[in-house]
Amino acid sequence: MARTKVRSKDKHINNLAKIVSGPYSILYDQEDLLAYDCDGFTIHKHLPKAVVFPNNTEEVAELVKYCAENSLPYLARGAGTGLSGGAIPLNEEVIISLVKMKRLLSVDLENRRAVVEPGYVNLKLTNSIADKGYYYAPDPSSQSCCTIGGNVAENAGGAHCLKYGVTTNHILGLEVVLPNGEIIEIGHDGIPDAPGYDLLGLLTGSEGTLGIVTKITVRILKNPEAKQTVLAYFDHVEDGSQAVSDIISAGIVPAALEMMDKTAIEGVEAASFPVGHPKDIEALLLIEVDGVSAGINEQINHILQVCKNHHVREVKVAQDEQERARWWANRKTGFGAMGAISADYLVQDGVIPRSKLPEVLNRINEISAESGLRIANIFHAGDGNLHPLILFDARIPGASEKALEAGSACLQVCADVGGSITGEHGVGIEKINEMRFIFTDEEIAAQTNIREVFNPNNLLNAGKLFPSPGRCVEIKKEMKAAMASS
Ligand SMILES: Cc1cc2nc3c(=O)[nH]c(=O)nc-3n(C[C@H](O)[C@H](O)[C@H](O)COP(=O)(O)OP(=O)(O)OC[C@H]3O[C@@H](n4cnc5c(N)ncnc54)[C@H](O)[C@@H]3O)c2cc1C
Known part of the structure; x- marks a missing residue:
């Protein structure tokens, strides 16, 4: 896979380390960085420049300012369970890991809300309020380890989202560090139809490309x-x-x-x-x-x-x-x-109108036969959110490439029947080309214009979510070259 050279302790690493207090504040040795060269999308790997572990919002803001002033690419990371490559450091990023910011800050049962730091693990919230008869509804299957910050970034779903809605339906307010280092609060803590643009809706599901979420107010429900x-x-x-x-x-x-x-x-x-x-x-x-x-x-x-x-x-x-x-x-x-x-598997994530289930499952069977790869289907049938799991053995030359092609073909089928290329796992780098199955160039440009307002220097998580001329082609080429040499 595409690996970059050994990292050394340069002036930036010294300066970044000074911003973050306490022990275990930064990693920069190659052997430590190996654990951060990919997320749950393991087909594509790149080493970051360093991984820093801030303790609070102010440290996140200082890190972001330092990166902006020194033109250092950077990205946020929660638990690294993302399945579309959103936390992969494509550009030798400084990874800002939120795992130390993992406190439950407050629970307000009367108003049915809780405030958490971004590194707080999803299932811990339900476990902490279960004895009082409450729970947090979004339940991705990874909920025992994924973070609520990562859930916000991916607008995560889960088995019980059919009736209760996905993450965006349960977020009432966010504190965000913008790419210029400013700290803002958005969402009016759930006041319906608040004046101004719906920034909460925009930030939720933006895959870590508009800002770093440092505090989250969530809705909690009565059992x-x-x-x-x-x-x-x-x-x-x-x-x-x-x-x-x-x-x-x-x-x-x-x-x-x-x-x-x-x-x-x-x-x-x-x-x-x-x-x-x-x-x-x-x-x-x-x-x-x-x-x-x-x-x-x-x-x-x-x-x-x-x-x-x-x-x-x-x-x-x-x-x-x-x-x-x-x-x-x-x-x-x-x-x-x-x-x-199976030695390896690739998780796909498409959405279709429920009525098209039999037709689409038949097409996925045909794709399986054509590619010679077994495809298992485990999915949220009620809301038409399919997860074809493409089974392959990366040790067989060409197998990973075939798996990627079969995954893309499944998404084309979803798009063809009026569905979408992702239901809950995001686009990341994995589905960047497939964005063209559902959006025109003009529609993509309208969205990237919004990213430029927040992230004008494109230092935060560049190369993710939207195809930009040249870059996604390069990523796909790199993946193919890496597979050919593995
Ligand atoms: C076995 C398994 C089962 C899964 N099941 C489901 C499922 O049922 N439903 C579902 O929706 N997903 C599922 N996922 C995918 C994944 O768990 C979710 O996307 C989850 O939300 C990622 O959270 P994380 O903390 O691991 O984020 P990461 O993987 O660390 O990051 C994901 C993205 O969010 C960004 N990010 C992380 N934290 C922040 C922050 N604080 N501020 C801004 N951006 C941030 C990162 O830059 C990256 O782009 C599953 C994954 C696995 C491995």
Whole structure:
């Protein structure tokens, strides 16, 4: 892979180290930097110049000012679980790691909000307020390690975002360090229809290209009074897909409606949290409904009937919390489980209108056959957010390249049926060319003009999110060259 030369302690590293107080403030040795040469998109690797670990907003602002004054490229990093390469230092960036800024600053149950630092891990929030009957709704499958700052940058989703909405629906206010080093607060802490532009909506999902988020006010929700979970096994993918459509069109909005196909089931059953799914079924649905106790049984009965109408082989309701938790652990560790059946895998992330599920899954099967690579599907079926997992072995010459091509072909299919190239994992560098599947040059220019207002010198996370003439072509060329030599 594309590696750059050994780093040494130059004047910039000395100066950056002086800004950050306390021990473990900076890394600059090559062997330390290796852990930061990529994020969850492991196909492309570059060493950063250094990694700095600020303790507070003021230190972040000083670091940003230093980078701006000295024309040093830089980027923010949370836990590094991003799947589209957003935290990869393409330009030998100084990485500003937010992992030391990991405090829960306040919880206001009366107004249902909490304030966290950006390095606070997503699941910790729910765990800290669960005993008071509250939770934080966005639940990416990586929630046990990803940070809320990273979630804001990627506008992360999760299994329960079908009913409750993605990260942007739960962010009430942000403190942000702009690329000129100014510290601003945006969002009016949730006042509806506040005057001025909706900067909160703009910053959320901007993939770390407009500023560094240093404090986040989030909405917290009261635990639902009741929840029930259904597992349904189908002999035909089409039947499972049709059941998804019929459940939603019946007016039921499940908290979660997840699907796995046969290859995905083979993976999760071979990994750490098997639950004994039959291996010969073609698809399963995991469906959860929640809300006031009074309506739950009626919804469950309706769901069971829809599944029966579509020739379900077996359908069952979780008997207790332990069984429910086992089913969810099996689903939520699904990506990593592919490691049990494949040396490598590439996670894709497209969105389609729900009604196109059978057609799109058929096309993905064809792409699998054409490329000679197995593709597993684990996805948020309720909101049409597909995750084709392309299985390959990077040790085989040309296999990584084929996987990238197959991933791109899956996204083209999503775009062709009126969908989009990302549902929750972002564009990063991975899907930079595919932005052209859905945007014209003019539409891309309108958006990059906004980036230039915030980030005029393009020192913050350059080369991400939008194709710029030349740069994305270079990235793809570098990836191909690196693969050819591996
Ligand atoms: C096994 C697995 C399962 C996953 N499941 C899901 C899922 O269900 N749903 C989902 O949406 N995603 C999922 N992801 C992807 C990933 O976890 C999310 O994108 C997550 O939001 C990234 O958070 P992070 O802290 O790891 O951010 P990083 O990977 O460190 O950074 C991601 C991007 O955010 C920017 N960034 C980070 N912190 C800040 C900040 N404070 N200010 C400004 N920019 C910042 C970075 O520059 C980068 O561009 C999964 C990943 C894995 C590995």
